[in-house]
Amino acid sequence: MSGEGERLAELAKRRGYFFGASGAYGGAAGFYTFGPQGAALKSNVEDAWRDRFTVREGNFEIEAPTIMPEPVFEASGHLDGFDDMLVECPDCGESHRADHLIEDNTSIEDAESLPVADVEDLLGDHGIRCPNCGGDLAEEAVTQFNLMFETTIGPGSSTPGYLRPETAQGIFVEFPRIKEYARNSLPFGVTQIGRAYRNEISPRKSIVRTREFTQAELEQFVDPERDDPDLDRVADVEVTLYPVTEQEADGGAYVETTIGAAVEEGIVGDAWIGYFLGIAQEWYEGVGVDTDRFRFRQHLPGERAHYAADCWDAESEVDGDWIEVAGFAYRGDYDLSKHAEYGDDDFTVFREFEEPRTVERAVVEPDMSVLGPEYGSEAADVAAALEELADRNPAAFDGDEVQVTVGGETRTVDSDVANFRIEERTVNGEHITPHVIEPSFGVDRTVYTLLAHAYREDEVGDETRTYLSLSPTVAPTDVGVFPLVSNVPELVDRAEGVVDDLRRAGFSVTYDDSGSIGRRYRRQDEVGTPFCVTVDRDGLEGDGPDTVTVRERDSARQVRLPIESLSTELEAVMDGDTSFDGLVAAYDAVTADTDA
Structure with a gap:
């Protein structure tokens, strides 16, 4: 980890976004605790995803167990085919993802899609050595390692089970009952937000590749002969695509286009995939992803699962690397057919003839x-x-x-x-048997992307300032409230009253009376709080209604608002009904330097 990643990791730990878990006992690679700021940001991301992909799409949401019996994963194919390529150093015994070593040390971007024999050859051809001790890996065998965590259900070991490696199987297994709630009428979608577990060979890049993480998944069940999405809703959404043809071409480039054009021209081969790419593009923009560092990359033939007719990844750029943050796959009838074969229930829907x-x-x-x-x-x-x-x-x-x-x-x-x-x-x-289209989002990776894309440094009052330009939609705290000075009871009482009023109005609020007002602003800037409200003598001693100053994080500009209008005006700005410029035009701007 270097540059942007190091700065982000340091800020995340210091300000309570995330840090390695179980540090008192030496920690365990691949497990992270989200601190107060991180837990709030993560929860807001989940709420924003739920609003867009469950509520606004009219879908069902379920919560299935995180442990399921072995036959579920025998049917799904995870017992036999959910593997990563492992190579062990002969000198220090450290295990590594062989494909990651190749990607880190060569210009090859998608070694995961290569056969094991080719990966073994590349380790030798490029003289790749163990990153832990420098041992030679050229002659070492690459083996397949199953990523699932195994456990037992009940006493003894007679009933094996596994921690789920994805949330999707819980939806597929419960399809026979869920279809009844949908009145056996296609299309319908089922979402789930929850924890998943993968025993990664070499966790890395902070919360990007971990052994426990949160997924937000949607399984859209459709009749392939009758059901089409309302593509007009996203036809004009602009996207950056990196299709297979460009990836395989010499000097291949991104395709800047719209969803409607991409589907019409066959760049995106399925209208449902195109529809969800458009919805996702708008959602990522709304929660604050930098669209100049965001793309949709089509899976190469070697990457795509055998049952997937097409698959695209949403990828964000962080510290010079592209990180997969979501996947969009047309899975056909594979999943329901497999569970119908192994299970004892009906995984079909009755289609009535005209x-x-x-x-x-x-x-x-x-x-x-x-x-x-x-x-x-x-x-x-x-x-x-x-x-x-x-x-x-x-x-x-x-x-x-x-x-x-x-x-x-x-x-x-x-x-x-x-x-x-x-x-x-x-x-x-x-x-x-319905077909399935699956948009699958990595919540932790989205959090990481938002923090990386929001990280800023500038100069305020001849001082370097670090701040997170987080969207108000997901920022952990909406408003910071301060008395200008902490030794004046009148200011403290009024500030505490403002906190109570804003919380009753539904805002997430923090109160801070420690240190200079400039230090307090810096603390809130660094955790991404969009607005700070300061109670001062000038606002309480005039002839008119009591007022406070409201400071906007990114510009550090301030405006004076009546306390009685504070919650209404802040809500209008956060909802996008007005802007901070609108507040400045409607009220009195504050020019005094209180950032010091």
């Missing part, structure tokens, strides 16, 4: 008076196998005998005993 249809259906009605004596306890399984075969391959019943497999053994049944026939019937619809 008009009833007459269809042919293969039917078997096995003669159990024959199957029972012949197969005993297996008779019901044989009958079920015959029914499944009729649906899948009616031609199998054309001969005098038909064969099915039960319990690994082949069973032969006379065709007349199976009683196979083709019937015509009228149907009003069919059961389909």
Whole structure:
């Protein structure tokens, strides 16, 4: 970590944003505690995400367990395919992400998408050594390491479980019940904000890559033949795209375009993906991400999961590196189909036809008076196998005998005993497995991005000032309130009254009477508080209503407002209904230098 990252880490620890957890016991890599400022900022980010992706989209929100039994992850594929590439130093025994070593020491940006054999070759070709002790890694084997934390459910070890590596599986597993709340009508979306766990080989970059983190995910369930998004809502949203074609081209460049044009021209291949890219672009701008340091990068073929038709990452630039902060994937029907295969429930939705249809259906009605004596306890399984075969391959019943497999053994049944026939019937619809579009956001990484993009240094009163230009939408504290001096009871009492009034109006407020007024301003600037209110003698001794000064963080300008109008005016500025310039135009600007 260097430059911007070091400054940010130091400020975060000193001002209570985040710091390594369990420091009294030496700490544990990959685990962080969010301090008072960080917890508040993180909570505000989550609330802003919930408002945009749950409330305003009309979606459901659930909260599923963070520990689930092993069969869930067997069905999802996490037991076999949720791995990272590990290389161990032969000298010091330290384990490293092999692909990260290549990315850090070469010009290769996406080593994660390469086969293991290629990664092994690159370690040797580039003479990559252990960053811990300098040991030679050229001849070391690269192995796959499963990232899930394993545990047991209940006493003993008879029921294995895992801490979830993503929040998505909780939504997929509960789909059979959630669809009832949606009245079995597509499309609908389900969101979840919660903790996820990955046993990272080499946690790094502060809260960017950790072993416990918060995700905010949306699973949008759609009928792929009938459901389209309202793309007009985001058609004019401007985005910076980095598609595969540009990544693979010599001298490839970003594509500056709009969502509507990107979908129409096929740069973004699916309208649902385009829709959520547009929503995300607007949301990131609203919470304060610097859009000049923000892009959407399409996954290269080697990065994309086998079930994903398309996938894009939202990435932010911090300290010269691009950090993935969200992913947008078209997952098809993979997830629900897998859970239908392994689970014991219905993961389909009934699609009604516009008009009833007459269809042919293969039917078997096995003669159990024959199957029972012949197969005993297996008779019901044989009958079920015959029914499944009729649906899948009616031609199998054309001969005098038909064969099915039960319990690994082949069973032969006379065709007349199976009683196979083709019937015509009228149907009003069919059961389909919905497709899934998944926007998945890393909350911790978004917090890190906001802090990095908000970090500023300037000069105020011949003094270097550090401040965080955080959006009022997410800033941990809305207002700081001070008496100009702390030894005048009248000022202290009035300031405490202002604190009470603002808190009752719904503002997050901090009170500070320690040190010079300039020092107090600096403390609030450094934690990103948008406004500071100061109670002074001038505001209480005039003939008119009592007033206070309001100082705006970024410009350090001040304006004098009536106390009775304070909460209304601050709310208007924070909601975007007016600006601080509007306050300056409507009220008296303060020119006295109280920043010292």
